[in-house]
Amino acid sequence: MTVETLPRSHALSARADLTERTGGLVTVEEFQAGVSLRVPPGPGAAVVAGILGADLPVRNNTWTVTERGRAVWLGPDEWLVTEPAVSARSGLDLETTLRTAVTPFGGTAVDVSAQRVGLRLAGPHARAVLAKGCSIDVHPRSFAPNACAQTTLGQAGVVLLSLGSTGDAFTLFVRSSFAGYLADWLVDATLEFRS
Numbered sequence: 001m002t003v004e005t006l007p008r009s010h011a012l013s014a015r016a017d018l019t020e021r022t023g024g025l026v027t028v029e030e031f032q033a034g035v036s037l038r039v040p041p042g043p044g045a046a047v048v049a050g051i052l053g054a055d056l057p058v059r060n061n062t063w064t065v066t067e068r069g070r071a072v073w074l075g076p077d078e079w080l081v082t083e084p085a086v087s088a089r090s091g092l093d094l095e096t097t098l099r100t101a102v103t104p105f106g107g108t109a110v111d112v113s114a115q116r117v118g119l120r121l122a123g124p125h126a127r128a129v130l131a132k133g134c135s136i137d138v139h140p141r142s143f144a145p146n147a148c149a150q151t152t153l154g155q156a157g158v159v160l161l162s163l164g165s166t167g168d169a170f171t172l173f174v175r176s177s178f179a180g181y182l183a184d185w186l187v188d189a190t191l192e193f194r195s
Helices: 043-052 090-105 126-131 176-189
Strands: 026-028 032-038 063-065 070-075 078-084 108-111 116-122 148-153 156-162 169-175
Touching: 032 090, 032 116, 043 090, 070 148, 070 156, 078 090, 090 108, 116 126, 116 176, 126 169, 156 176, 169 176
Parallel strands: none
Antiparallel strands: 026 116, 032 078, 032 108, 063 070, 070 078, 116 169, 148 156, 156 169
């Protein structure tokens, strides 16, 4: 059976000027294949680690780098696995690989590639921008490197990842349907920091 896949479009493809309009603070990440993975800790998670080339994070609110992307902790037996999409089938292929691995252990894997868009917020004012609309403390002493949180930014639900030890680089995964709204919010929030 041949499965035909439609080409993916990026929810912010019409916002090519977002980086310029935010003074270089915000960039759109390349399209990511994403899989919502659920598997009980133990042998099933070990099989997934072999596929990803890295252990799934088991400490709450952390994420880890895999051979091709990231594994983000969302719950005790739930992760968001991402990697750059190299084709329209990338999410489906990743889903199939992970689903085949975890099904014998009572796990599930679902392609959610079209669900979220990644934005990178980086620079000396990144924390100040987040403070305008996010209720969690993102200072490195509270939100260490490789920390993640499901929170809101400007009333849009995001998965927030800390990218470094200086607290000036973050990735935001926002639902595609809210990506335009959040892009506009970020343009407004960065206004005072543009030169």
